[in-house]
Amino acid sequence: MSKKAPAAAASLLRLVVPAGKATPSPPIGPALGQRGVKSMDFCKQFNDRTKNVDVGTPLPVIITVKGDRTFTFVTKSPPTSFFLKRAAGIEKGATNIGKDHPFVGKVNLKQIYEIAKIKQADDGMGHLSLKGICAGVIGSAKSMGIEVVA
């Protein structure tokens, strides 16, 4: 019937890829190559699927590689930290956070709400209320040293 594990198993691969730009050797090439997938194929499909997205936007991708080396992938919304840095107008998050360290940026609740609305569209968020997602985004902001104001 089925051979032993490697032939039948499907492996998942999680990467963050800039939209419209793919095939650099370091992130994608070796990761896909190890599983026997031609990175050029993935990159063409990925760039095609993300052609409506601003170039360079980091997009998490979940690639499912089946035993026969065919693959499918799902693209998700950009990381929350990406949104928060842009909304606060900063390049990097804080190195240190806490009561002895000043905030590095500011974001208001309406921006949080809009970010949460985008996140809600993701597959994994179906069971969460918008309020819950907002709370999560605020948590991310606090851990980056971004102050959340009304």
Next chain:
Amino acid sequence: MLKSFASTAFSGLRTASQQQVRCIQVSARSFNVKDESAPKAKRTVVSSAPEGTVLKGINYMKDGKDPVALADDAYPDWLWEINDPEVRNARIADPLDKKHHKEARRQAIKADNFIRDKKT
């Protein structure tokens, strides 16, 4: 036979008290007495982004634009409380709220771990 019955009865007592606590929580929520009796407090929080402000950095599609802020009333009420530490602390202080028990449990675990660490 009798001994095992006694032990199950005892453990039954323990879980019954836990169930009791859970029952109180459920019945308080389903009655919703608090919300009906107290008049809705007028929202004092005013957003720093008045209606019409462009919320920068949100849009990431080529053909899209950054969303524009709506009037404060257009957003759900919970949004203005979500970042309020007073609301959060009130929930933690309320013994009928799940948050209270989660926090109590968390502190108990911390204390327990502290004691365990001390021994080693």
